[in-house]
Structure formats: C-alpha cells, structure tokens
Amino acid sequence: MARSEFTCDCNIIHQDVVNDALSKMPDVNTFNKLAELFKLIGDTTRCKILFALDQREMCVCDLANVLNMTKSSISHQLATLRKNEIVKCRKSGKEVYYTLDDNHIVELFEIGLEHINHKELERRKNNEKI
Amino acid sequence: MARSEFTCDCNIIHQDVVNDALSKMPDVNTFNKLAELFKLIGDTTRCKILFALDQREMCVCDLANVLNMTKSSISHQLATLRKNEIVKCRKSGKEVYYTLDDNHIVELFEIGLEHINHKELERRKNNEKI
DNA sequence: ATTATAGTTGAATAACTATTCACTTGTCAA
DNA sequence: TTGACAAGTGAATAGTTATTCAACTATAAT
Numbered sequence: 001m002a003r004s005e006f007t008c009d010c011n012i013i014h015q016d017v018v019n020d021a022l023s024k025m026p027d028v029n030t031f032n033k034l035a036e037l038f039k040l041i042g043d044t045t046r047c048k049i050l051f052a053l054d055q056r057e058m059c060v061c062d063l064a065n066v067l068n069m070t071k072s073s074i075s076h077q078l079a080t081l082r083k084n085e086i087v088k089c090r091k092s093g094k095e096v097y098y099t100l101d102d103n104h105i106v107e108l109f110e111i112g113l114e115h116i117n118h119k120e121l122e123r124r125k126n127n128e129k130i
Numbered sequence: 131m132a133r134s135e136f137t138c139d140c141n142i143i144h145q146d147v148v149n150d151a152l153s154k155m156p157d158v159n160t161f162n163k164l165a166e167l168f169k170l171i172g173d174t175t176r177c178k179i180l181f182a183l184d185q186r187e188m189c190v191c192d193l194a195n196v197l198n199m200t201k202s203s204i205s206h207q208l209a210t211l212r213k214n215e216i217v218k219c220r221k222s223g224k225e226v227y228y229t230l231d232d233n234h235i236v237e238l239f240e241i242g243l244e245h246i247n248h249k250e251l252e253r254r255k256n257n258e259k260i
Numbered sequence: 261a262t263t264a265t266a267g268t269t270g271a272a273t274a275a276c277t278a279t280t281c282a283c284t285t286g287t288c289a290a
Numbered sequence: 291t292t293g294a295c296a297a298g299t300g301a302a303t304a305g306t307t308a309t310t311c312a313a314c315t316a317t318a319a320t
Contacts, residue, residue, distance in 0.1 A: 018192055034246060041172070069309090094266045118234065
C-alpha cells in the first residue's frame, strides 16, 4: 500500500476493513458535490430563505423584510443559490421574483427537522429520568 | 412595522406576503440547529467518515487509512461529530472504535445523493438535445 | 429628463474552520 | 520499567465565506 506510506501517519491495523471500505467508497467527485449541497443548506440565512420560498414566490425585498436583513445580503445569497440551481427567478417590472428550483431540497429540510425534533425529545426524556 | 425600519433597507412591497411568511417561520433556534446539522454533513472529510462508518465500526487508524489523512485530522473531526451526537465510540485496548450514533444521518445522505444523481441525469439529457 | 426605487455586484473586512504541528495521555508488549 | 504506538488536544496557520459598503444598472412614475 504505497498510498498510505506518505500522507497517513499510522500502520494499517485492520487491512481487510480498510480494503473493504475503500472498495465501497464513492469517487471523490461525488463526495465533493454531496458536501457542497449540504454546505449550501447549512447556513441559517439560506435556510430561512429556502423556508420562506417554500411557502410562495417572493421578491428580494419581501425576503429582506422577512429575514430582517439588507437587500444586498439577501441578493448575494440568492446568487449562490441560483448558481447551484436551488432557486430560480423571473423578472417583472422592477422586481425579481424567486422560487425554489428543486423540491428535493424541501425533502432534505423536512428530514433534518425530524432529526432535530427527535433529538429534542430524547433530551427531554433523559431529563425526566433525572 | 418598527422592526424593518432599522436593519432592513427597503420598503415593504407586499405586506400580506411578508406577514404570512413571518407567521409561519419557525423560531430562530430551530433554524440555527437545522443549519448546524447540515453544516456538519457539509464537509468532504466528514462526509467520507460518515460513509465509512455506515459500512461498519472503525478505529481512528482505519479511518485515517481509508481517507488517506493523518490521525490528528481525523481525530479532530471525530471530536466535533461526537460533540454533536452524530457518532459514538467505545474503547478497546489502545484503539477507539467509532460507529454512527444516529441513522437519520444516513437517510439525509441518501436523499442528498439522489438529488445529485437527479441533477446529473438532467444535465446529460440537456447535453443530448444539443 | 429627472427622480426614486429594486436589484446586482466587486472589493474589503471580519469571523469562522479545516488541517498541521508539537506535545501529552494511556495502553500494550518486551 | 521502558519503548512503541493509538488517540486526543491546544495553538497556529491558511483558506474560506457571510456581511457590509459603495457603486452601478434597470425600470417606473412624475
């Protein structure tokens, strides 16, 4: 295993375990895209934007008011969401209206919320025991 | 609306839309926790660790070999995952064996992968058209 | 035409974070 | 007891990124 001699600073204890895992690991590109996707949702501001847009179409100004932030800040975030095809927009007069491009994101959202609620419940159960 | 006079730099265009969204928004704490959760998965290294641990229990050394990174780096990441109750560990001799604490994470993983594959398929379809 | 407003954008700053490095702890084997 | 090695950790560094600020464009209204 020439590979681990250089960057990894330890011996292989369980050769079989390591080999098995290596054979099942998706390629680097997949991991990068996956991490990128989660990182995109992993920001409070963007979470709020996505939640708001899940209700209905909104212009930048609406979002700025809902989140109580500047138009510029919202616009920057919308730009990154647009680049990653998470939201799309249509122009009407002076306003630009945004909607969710992909409803997969909402699905992720909901499972995330479920996880948080689950953890919260568990925490409360443990507190009761004490 | 005193609130928007201070930090938001624009007038409210659609008062009804803004009010409706505000009434439906979860509290700040929920958004923070949700973003935190996604941020936790939104890192290539941690993604790989979680994927590997989804296969089976592994010690730090195994993970270091699978990811081809230093033990220290892996250990740091495992510490954050542990603090957030995403992984748990058991000690056995000199080794510390890690497993996933919560299988919700894997669910999130799978939907994320689905999303990526879906996008990839769409992209290929569009390329064929041209 | 001029003014006002919605939205975008590039640069700068400040805050955050992944990795590295050097060191420490704990356990096993000789 | 000593040496070797797995793992953890605090501090430092380097890279990333959210927000701010100051323009700028485009559209609508007077």
